[in-house]
């Protein structure tokens with residue numbers, strides 16, 4: 001007997017990847033249900049070599065569902081997550097609605113798997129922001145060895161992080177620049193994104209930071225250690241999938257770059273590609289469809305004591321969202337729900 005599992009937002013960027021990853025990893029499910037809005041009812045969603053017909057979340061009966069992976073944004077989550085949890089379903093949510101609540105664990109399985117035990121307080125587990133997820137995978141093994149004091153990060157975030165409409169905007173705007181009469185004005189983004197970069201993701205806060213930047217600060221503290229100081233600048237760039245980050249890390253204890261590289265090579269979820277030659281590093285297009293967080297350009301920062309810099313790239317729809325959510329579901333099944341037989345590979 002396996003799990004009955006829902007993917008809410010199955011027609012979206014993240015939901016589609018959730019279905020792909022559940023199939024790829026042979027999640028032990030007896031039933032997988034694809035949900036979205038009424039307008040998507042009947043839409044066929046790929047699930048391995050099968051297709052699932054999308055159902056309307058508004059009229060869905062949650063009875064008997066064990067877990068639900070949500071990727072529908074904060075507003076709709078506020079409506080539907082309580083319906084699911086009331087029926088006994090555990091919600092693994094990708095929106096920011098519950099991330100900062102003390103009674104909701106915020107989990108990256110390679111980093112803080114033990115937090116899973118807290119799921120029962122509300123039957124809700126939160127998935128971090130895409131930029132945070134890949135960064136904490138890289139930071140945790142280094143923090144364990146040399147205690148991180150401060151992180152300064154600049155992101156280069158792909159448009160898929162803003163949903164499927166944002167991907168369409170980049171595509172149409174890029175074509176429109178070359179075809180007279182087909183110009184495409186900025187709508188999802190605040191300025192032209194084609195052939196441009198925009199230093200603004202989320203909403204502006206009183207201190208001049210944006211909410212996306214604040215999320216990286218608050219989530220790193222919640223997932224790894226509240227003593228870590230983070231200063232972030234989040235930038236949207238005209239790539240479709242894959243977020244990159246330039247990260248500067250200052251430690252309490254000495255940690256030379258070559259030793260940091262050795263630690264990262266052994267760390268879960270990480271692949272180090274770092275040859276000091278043309279092309280000896282990873283770029284976003286090369287990480288699309290992959291599970292790993294890739295690290296390149298590891299080097300000493302001699303301008304301050306005990307510091308290094310590195311380049312971190314991952315598929316934002318996978319480790320930044322869908323893969324992390326499926327890994328949480330696996331962890332929940334293995335450690336807490338323990339339903340049915342667990343496959344060896346699981």
Ligand SMILES: NC(=O)c1ccc[n+]([C@@H]2O[C@H](COP(=O)([O-])OP(=O)(O)OC[C@H]3O[C@@H](n4cnc5c(N)ncnc54)[C@H](OP(=O)(O)O)[C@@H]3O)[C@@H](O)[C@H]2O)c1
Nearest residue numbers: 009011012013014036037040071072073076161163164321
């Ligand atoms: N993209 C990323 O890298 C990333 C990373 C981490 C977290 N997230 C979070 O994941 C969530 C989904 O992001 P996305 O990129 O997949 O967005 P998306 O491509 O725009 O897809 C949105 C999905 O939500 C559904 N939806 C929209 N309004 C709804 C409503 N009122 N009720 C129920 N379902 C509704 C849509 O269904 P229809 O097709 O029927 O409209 C669609 O399936 C967001 O909370 C986002 O912040 C995204």
